[in-house]
Amino acid sequence: MxxxxxxxxxxxxxxxxxxxxxxxxxxxxxxxxxxxxxxxxxxxxxxxxxxxxxxxxxxxxxxxxxxxxxxxxxxxxTTERSRGWWEEYREILPGGLIDLAEMEHHAMRLRAGITAHIPGLLQIHDHAREVIRQVVPELSPPDIEHRLSFRIKRQTVLFKDSPTPYQAVIHEAALRMQFGGPAITRKQLQHILDMSERAHITVQVIPFAAGAYPGSGQSILYAHGPVPQLDTVHLDQSHGSALIDAEAQLDKYRVLLERMEATALTPNSSRDLIHAIVQDL
CATH class of the missing domain: 1.10.260.40 (lambda repressor-like DNA-binding domains)
Structure with missing residues (x-):
């Protein structure tokens, strides 16, 4: 048992x-x-x-x-027998992070809506370290490195032989926040541009000019299962992660993401805006 x-x-x-x-x-x-x-x-x-x-x-x-x-x-x-790579972190990191990696691994499709941060699956090494350093209470250097390696390993879902389709809606505010300074920010934004050119990845930006929009105060990751009943929403909060799978809540977050995506610029216009931000650095 x-x-x-x-x-x-x-x-x-x-x-x-x-x-x-x-x-x-x-x-x-x-x-x-x-x-x-x-x-x-x-x-x-x-x-x-x-x-x-x-x-x-x-x-x-x-x-x-x-x-x-x-x-x-x-x-x-019921046929899943192998232990995922995330199991090696089970005694090191909070259980919510382990469940997040497991959820991402099994998802048929991933959709993210982020206001204040670059999505974890699109963060480069140096940017991710600066973000993790802001965790409250402050983490020890070893804990920072454990979380950093874990976050980078999560990104394997985007690079495997049959990569998981991924769609991210990012607010302009997140793109302009300089974690680690202009040089790291420039590399981070270029990485997003490079990743957005991949066939299975779509990046859209909500510009400041768009004003208010539904879901603006949340960080949402929607994992599509093999059938809608097995979809899951991951919410990233200061006190920890939350996984939501109630049918009414899934409907709510589907609508929120659809409205965020409708508010955002097209993928091509989003790349143009990211290029413009890079030029401003």
């Missing part, structure tokens, strides 16, 4: 619980249908024990779930 389930394992169990509750069954009733103890149902839904793909399909049948795409997506989650 797992003593410390990962965020993804907890999400898997939560989705099974949703299916059971929609069927109007208690954990005891579900156990009776499956010929297993209620505690096994509860432990599975809590992410403490794994199940086979066959068991997932059987549960879906007993729960009268006709959404084949969702059932297959949940079944596929």
């Amino acid at each position: 797992r003593s410390n389930p990962t965020g993804r394992q907890l999400r898997f169990g939560a989705e099974l619980r949703k299916l059971r509750e929609r069927a109007g069954l208690t954990a005891t009733e579900a156990g009776q249908l499956m010929g297993i103890k209620q505690t096994q149902v509860s432990n599975t839904e809590a992410g403490r024990v794994g199940v086979s793909a066959e068991r997932v399909r059987s549960l879906a049948c007993h729960y009268d779930c006709s959404d084949k795409a969702l059932v297959e997506a949940l079944s596929d989650m």
Whole structure:
């Protein structure tokens, strides 16, 4: 039995619980249908024990779930056996960061909306170090290096053989904040320009001239799952990370990102603005 389930394992169990509750069954009733103890149902839904793909399909049948795409997506989650690179940081970094890397790794598509910072997946080494140095309370030099290496490794989702499609909406304010001074900022902005030329990466900028817009006070990362029910929103807050997967909240953040993207400049105009900012440095 797992003593410390990962965020993804907890999400898997939560989705099974949703299916059971929609069927109007208690954990005891579900156990009776499956010929297993209620505690096994509860432990599975809590992410403490794994199940086979066959068991997932059987549960879906007993729960009268006709959404084949969702059932297959949940079944596929049971076949994951390998430990991701992020596991080496589990005893070093906060659990929310580990769950973030795991979420990014499995996402079908990533969309970000950022006001005050360059998205972590687009930060260069020197810029990222300066950002991490601003964490409160202040981190020790070893902790800074651990977080720095972790952030850079997260970027592998953009460079693997089949890279994850990534769309980032960045406010002009984030582009003009000079973490580390003009030289580092210039390299950082050039990196964004270079990355935006990749086919799977789209960068849009919301200029100061756009004025107010929905979602301006938040840092949002929306991870699309294999089916919409398995989407996840990551919010980066001063007190830590938050993962959101309630259907109503997912709808809300989809709308927020769509409005942010509609407010932002086109990708080509965004590159023109970034070039102009570089010239001002």
